[in-house]
Amino acid sequence: MLTAILAVSGLAAGFGLLLGFAAVRFRTEGDPVVDKIDALLPQTQCAQCGFPGCRPYAQAILNEGADINRCPPGGEATIRALADLLDREPKPLDPERGEEKPPAVAVIDERVCIGCTLCIQACPVDAILGAAKQMHTVIASECTGCELCIEPCPVDCIEMIPEPTTLTTWRWPKPDTSPGTTTTSPAWPKA
């Protein structure tokens, strides 16, 4: 009897130590599921979802059961990816949160800008350059198109310009094979 108790307590203590050691030694930094959700979000940091950024939204999806259809910049593709990852039903984008728009960048009308720095403070990714009473400008390659700079501007000099399609960003269209359409292929040899 005593041997059995000793053996079981010994095993329990041994495994306890092992697990304790593993918990310290192989500790995972951060929350891997939140990281995975965050990786699917577009990182616009626009807060249209009602949370102050993409990562807070990712945390809310996981911990507070927030809906996965609250990200207008990500649109349908993001909703589908999130549904896949979390094994939830995909649903249409919540219209209260805004609508999916083509990607755009903010452009400051530099003749009108008074140099108030309000937009610089609003920009979540530090994509606006300028100083007090100096003209500001947007670093186009860093702008996520979140539109957060538009509202604070006292002189309404910021405009969202849709990104033009260039040879490098152009995509082949999906072939339309719905009934009634005959695609004329660009190339057919005379057989």
Add this chain to the structure above:
Amino acid sequence: MSSERRLWRFHGGLHLPGHKALSNTEPLDIAPLPARLVHPVAQHIGSPSEPIVEVGEKVLRGQPLTRANGYVCSPVHAASSGTVVSIGPHPVPHPSGLDAECVIIRTDGHDSPYEGFPPLSNYQTLNAPALRARVRECGIVGLGGAAFPTAVKLNAGVGMRLLILNGAECEPYISCDDSLMRHRAVEIIAGAQVMLHALEIRHCCIAIEEDKPEALDSLEAALKRADDPRIEVTRVPAIYPEGGERQLIEVLTGKQVPAAGIPADIGMLCHNVGTAAAVARAVLYGEPLISRVITVTGHGGAHPRNLEVRLGTPMADVVASCGGYTSEARHLIMGGAMMGFSLSTDAVPVIKASNCLLVGSPEDIKPRQQSMPCIRCGECAQVCPAQLLPQQLYWHARAEEFDKLEPFNLFDCIECGCCDLVCPSQIPLTQYFRFAKSEIWARERERRQSDVARERFENRKSRIELAEAERKKRLEAKTRALKKSGSSAASKAVIDEVMARVKAKEAAAAPPSRHEDAD
């Protein structure tokens, strides 16, 4: 010499009617100089080059108009002398039909040469980097259609065993390489010698499909005169798409290039015969890439033939120098009937990748019929030269399940169009694969951008938190100092002292301002 080399067979492929006699019966002509030359800054795979000339500047034939902007990049040169009239968007040959940045020159008709590239006739005394630098500054890119910068490919490192010059030209209608091999065989052999020297290897194989006997004879004659035992000319059977780099390597050596690998991984290098001729001209005569041979063919053109055209010549001028359009002309296609793409306008210029201009009649280019559901017959998999499963790829591409396409090696698809051609349900398979590839690339691009945005957002957040923490610390230190100084009387003394200092400052500032008022 032409040797009886053992040949292998690649998977799939098709025997297609060549339609080459339409264009290859005439001698190689030289097209007249156009009034305007349009030079797109991005004619190659890689980053666009950067203009170094200004509007109004006079330029000479062969003068660089742009400079390479990165390693995988290539400069563009003026194809004739004249004045730069504009630098800006102009239609370019691209399946999108979009405009892109071009340097436009109004030619002066003198065709005065630029003297910046001295001939390197003693190339044998030069080392590989010097030859690569010449090839690079002369803007040489692969002339088979892909336009990959040749200097990058020549920098394959050690361990290369075989240089293959690709004269297979398997695609229907195209005969520009055939014409070049018939009429410029000496240049091709010279180019092969320069490349062998630059690569420091001792074996070159020039592969020609058996339906080009004249080209074969001409190259053999040139090789006999050059008397170079390192080079051999090999006749290969005519099967589409044998001109694909991977397919040709398999036919010649029986080895397969690994998926997601390049031929250099197995010690092979494959260049188009036209590229070899361009390398010879760049090194031996100091001539940058300012012209190329283009096939103008199809029943929509009055006088189909092969022409040596200055790069930048508008397609309309090219067609005009071949007798113009016939009443049959319906389609304008750059490239061949299988892999080419429709041009929306003939204002687009000839670029380095333009091997063929197909002016198609309704007979040449038949409209695709209504596509039907896939019946899983498996014909497409049998003809696929890359040994892929097109029906599987089609299934996932149509459902936009892009993550499932990569395990089926979508990116090994060479878009040859064989599967389209044999599909009994007329499914535009290649179009689906192109669509899926460009979607995957776009998503990859978006992902990279969002990674940058995430990093910037996190950095900003930590910066703001740090500043806040510092402010708090300062405040705390001050409160502590105040507390340390003891009772409220002591703190009152401190406040009095500060107030006294402020008053003194105000008093000091006051007189000059009053003085100003008096003025």
